[in-house]
Amino acid sequence: MRKFAKYILIVVGMLLFLYFLAILGLNIYLQSEGLQKRIRVAAESAAGCPVRIQGTHYTPWSGFSIIGVSLQGKSLAGQPPLLEATSVSFRFALLSLLQGKLVVSEVVIADPSLVSLRAQPEPPPGVQVPEPSPQPSSTSTASPTPGTETAERPFAGVEISVPTPAPLHSTSAALIEVQRIRIANGSAQFFDSKGALAFTLTGVEVSGEISPDRSISGTFRIAQTGVGAYVHPSRVKGTFTWKDGRLIIPDLQSDWAGGHLKGSLEIGPDKQFSAVVAADGILIKKLAADAGIDGDGSRGSLFSKGNLHGISGKPETFTGRVDMSLQQARFQPLDFIRQIGDLMSIQELQMFELKTAEAVLNIRDKKVAVDTLVLESENLVMDAKGPIGFDGKMKLQARLHLNERLRKELAGFLGSNFKESERPGYQQMPFSITGTVSRPKTDLLDKLTGFRIGEDVGGLLKNLFRAPPQKPKDEAKKNPGGG
Numbered sequence: 001m002r003k004f005a006k007y008i009l010i011v012v013g014m015l016l017f018l019y020f021l022a023i024l025g026l027n028i029y030l031q032s033e034g035l036q037k038r039i040r041v042a043a044e045s046a047a048g049c050p051v052r053i054q055g056t057h058y059t060p061w062s063g064f065s066i067i068g069v070s071l072q073g074k075s076l077a078g079q080p081p082l083l084e085a086t087s088v089s090f091r092f093a094l095l096s097l098l099q100g101k102l103v104v105s106e107v108v109i110a111d112p113s114l115v116s117l118r119a120q121p122e123p124p125p126g127v128q129v130p131e132p133s134p135q136p137s138s139t140s141t142a143s144p145t146p147g148t149e150t151a152e153r154p155f156a157g158v159e160i161s162v163p164t165p166a167p168l169h170s171t172s173a174a175l176i177e178v179q180r181i182r183i184a185n186g187s188a189q190f191f192d193s194k195g196a197l198a199f200t201l202t203g204v205e206v207s208g209e210i211s212p213d214r215s216i217s218g219t220f221r222i223a224q225t226g227v228g229a230y231v232h233p234s235r236v237k238g239t240f241t242w243k244d245g246r247l248i249i250p251d252l253q254s255d256w257a258g259g260h261l262k263g264s265l266e267i268g269p270d271k272q273f274s275a276v277v278a279a280d281g282i283l284i285k286k287l288a289a290d291a292g293i294d295g296d297g298s299r300g301s302l303f304s305k306g307n308l309h310g311i312s313g314k315p316e317t318f319t320g321r322v323d324m325s326l327q328q329a330r331f332q333p334l335d336f337i338r339q340i341g342d343l344m345s346i347q348e349l350q351m352f353e354l355k356t357a358e359a360v361l362n363i364r365d366k367k368v369a370v371d372t373l374v375l376e377s378e379n380l381v382m383d384a385k386g387p388i389g390f391d392g393k394m395k396l397q398a399r400l401h402l403n404e405r406l407r408k409e410l411a412g413f414l415g416s417n418f419k420e421s422e423r424p425g426y427q428q429m430p431f432s433i434t435g436t437v438s439r440p441k442t443d444l445l446d447k448l449t450g451f452r453i454g455e456d457v458g459g460l461l462k463n464l465f466r467a468p469p470q471k472p473k474d475e476a477k478k479n480p481g482g483g
Contacts, residue, residue: 010066010154028167028379029143051069051071052069052072053068063147064090064092065090066087066089067086075208080115085113085114086110088109089110090107091104091105092104092105104177105180106358107178107181108182109181110185111184112183112187113188115188115189116191117200119340152351155384176210180209182207183207184205186203187200187201188200188204189201198227198261199228200225200226202225204221204223205217205221213243214243215244217242219237220236220237220240222235222236223235230290230291231256231291232257232290233254233255234254234255234256235254236252237253237254238250238252238253239251240250244269244439246269248343249264249265249392250264250275255387256279257282257286258286260280261277261278262278263276267312270311272310272311273311274308275307275309280303281301281307282304283300283302284329284330284331287393292450294332296332297332297351298436299328299329300327300330300331300354301326301327301329302324303324304322304325306320306321307320315390318366320362320363321363322359322360324361326354329357330352330353331351332351333349334384336465337444340444340445346410348378351381353378354375354377356376358372358377364389370384370392371385373385380400380401380403381401383401384433385397386433392437393434395432395434397430398431398433398444399431400444402418402427402428402429407427414448417448431446
C-alpha cells in the first residue's frame with residue numbers, strides 16, 4: 001500500500017512539475033517581442049489609435065494580463081495619454097481553447113485613469129500654427145488607422161474624443177466570447193475649453209455582464225465626484241445599460257452635502273445627452289463648506305429639480321430648466337450685499353434670514369436665464385431677473401423692496417429712488433448686478449443713498465473706517481500741543 005502511494009505521489013509531483021514548466025514556457029512565450037508586437041497591432045486596430053504596453057504574463061489565478069496599457073488618443077505633446085491602466089487581465093477557460101473557441105469569463109481593468117483633452121493655447125494674433133504631423137506608431141508608418149475621427153474643433157466644451165474602433169469581423173466574433181467586464185479603482189478628469197478642470201471622478205467601480213448581442217448591463221459605484229470647485233457629490237451609484245453606442249443610467253443616486261441626489265442620464269452615439277436630477281435636503285452650511293466658503297451661522301435646506309439636454313461639447317445646444325427653493329434658510333449674502341448692510345446698519349442685509357427663497361433658471365442660447373429669483377425676509381424682499389453667460393458674466397436687473405418699518409429706520413440714509421411696489425406696504429427700488437459670478441458688481445448703494453459712490457463697496461468701507469495716520473515721533477516732540 002505504501003509503495004502504491006509512493007508511485008501516486010511521484011506521478012502527481014511529475015504532473016505538477018510539467019504544469020509549472022508549461023506555465024513558465026507560456027510566460028516566456030507571452031513576453032516575447034514578436035507576440036507583444038502582434039498584441040499591440042491588434043489593439044491599435046481595435047482602438048483606432050496608438051497603444052502602448054509594457055509587458056504580458058499569465059498566472060492560473062489572474063489569467064492572461066497585459067501590464068502598463070496606455071491609449072494615446074489625441075493627446076497633445078506634453079500631455080498625459082487619454083487612457084492609462086495598471087493592467088488589463090483576461091480570465092478564460094482552457095477547455096474552450098481545445099474546442100477552438102476562446103471564452104473570456106471576465107475582463108478586469110485595474111486602476112484606469114482617463115484624462116480628457118485639454119485646451120490648446122491660443123496663438124498670438126497673426127501667427128499661424130502649423131498642423132501637427134501624425135505620429136507614426138511603433139508598429140507601422142503607414143497612413144492613420146481607418147476609423148479614427150478628426151474633429152474640426154476638438155476643444156469646444158467638455159468632451160472626450162475617443163477614436164472610433166474598427167468593427168470586428170464576424171469570424172472573430174464567433175471565435176471570441178467575452179462574458180463579463182469589471183473596472184477596479186478607476187478615475188477620470190475632464191477639462192473645459194479653457195483648460196480648467198471641470199469634472200472629476202475617483203474610486204470608480206464598474207461591473208457589467210456582456211450579452212451575445214454585445215450589449216452591456218451592470219452596476220457602478222463612484223466614491224467621489226467633483227463639478228468645478230463647488231459641487232462634490234459622493235457615493236454615487238446606479239445601474240446602466242449600453243447598446244449600440246447608447247448609454248442609459250435610469251436610477252442615478254448620490255449623497256451630497258448632507259442630502260441626496262436622484263436622477264437619470266442618457267447619452268447617445270451622436271453625443272446627444274439628456275439628464276434629469278432632483279436634490280433633496282441639501283444642507284446650506286455643508287454645501288458652503290464643500291465649496292470652500294465660510295458658512296458660519298448658516299442653516300437651512302436646499303431642494304431642487306432640473307433637466308439638461310444637448311450635444312456634448314456644444315454649449316450652444318444646451319437647453320434645460322432648474323427650479324430651486326430653500327427652507328428655514330439663514331446664510332450670509334454675497335459680499336457686496338453684506339458690506340452695504342454693514343455700512344447702513346441693515347441687519348437683514350448682513351445675514352439673510354428668509355421666509356421665502358426660490359429661483360427658476362432656464363438654460364438656453366449659451367446662457368442661464370434667471371427668470372425668477374426671490375429672497376424674502378421679515379422686512380425686505382429682493383428679486384432679480386436676467387442672463388448669466390456660460391463665461392460667468394452677469395447682467396441682472398434686480399429690485400429691493402422695503403416695508404414701512406425699515407424705511408422709517410433708514411429715513412436719513414435713503415434717497416428718492418424708491419417707487420411704489422406691487423407688494424402692499426412696500427416700496428421698491430431697481431438696481432443692477434453685473435460683473436461675474438465670482439466678482440459681482442452693483443449700483444445698489446448708489447441707488448439707496450441717491451448719490452454716486454461707485455461699485456467698490458469694500459474699498460469705501462475701508463476708507464471710512466481707516467484709522468487716522470500717526471504723526472512721526474520727532475514731529476510730536478516739536479509740537480506737544482498739536483499746534
